[in-house]
Amino acid sequence: MEPRKKITEIEVESWRDIPGQQNSTLDAMAIPSKRRIYTIKGKTTEAERMHEIGHIVKGHSDREPYKAENFVREEIEAHLYAYQRLGKPKSILLKLRAIFNDLTHNYRISPPKAKALLRRNIMQPNVPKQWKLDYYKLEKEYRKVFG
Numbered sequence: 001m002e003p004r005k006k007i008t009e010i011e012v013e014s015w016r017d018i019p020g021q022q023n024s025t026l027d028a029m030a031i032p033s034k035r036r037i038y039t040i041k042g043k044t045t046e047a048e049r050m051h052e053i054g055h056i057v058k059g060h061s062d063r064e065p066y067k068a069e070n071f072v073r074e075e076i077e078a079h080l081y082a083y084q085r086l087g088k089p090k091s092i093l094l095k096l097r098a099i100f101n102d103l104t105h106n107y108r109i110s111p112p113k114a115k116a117l118l119r120r121n122i123m124q125p126n127v128p129k130q131w132k133l134d135y136y137k138l139e140k141e142y143r144k145v146f147g
């Protein structure tokens, strides 16, 4: 087996220092083709840092996937990578909400389809029980909003 190439971490003061970013909600970013991650001083958590490393190790591409299915799969894969190493994030509710919003706004997927995509990825044997409970919480919330 070839030795794994090193992953470089660049810690910046603000998301504004991450090249090409206009997104103030960004906490960290990976550029898998360069095996490089950006983290924000005092903001990026250990779990988020490991999530970005997960995107590199799992061989994800630099751009957000064209297909919504792949976007959800890659996000959950990166979260699982962090969880398997750190036991974090314990709760994934905020992350699930963020994925749901990306699906309905950026990918223009209908709310029921977005829920179905999340459900399929979360109801896997290797996903922690708490994340499944988080998913049910989200489903309950959105049932009130979208019916």
Ligand SMILES: [Zn+2]
Pocket (backbone or CB within 6 Å): 051, 055, 074, 075, 078
């Ligand atoms: Zn990610």
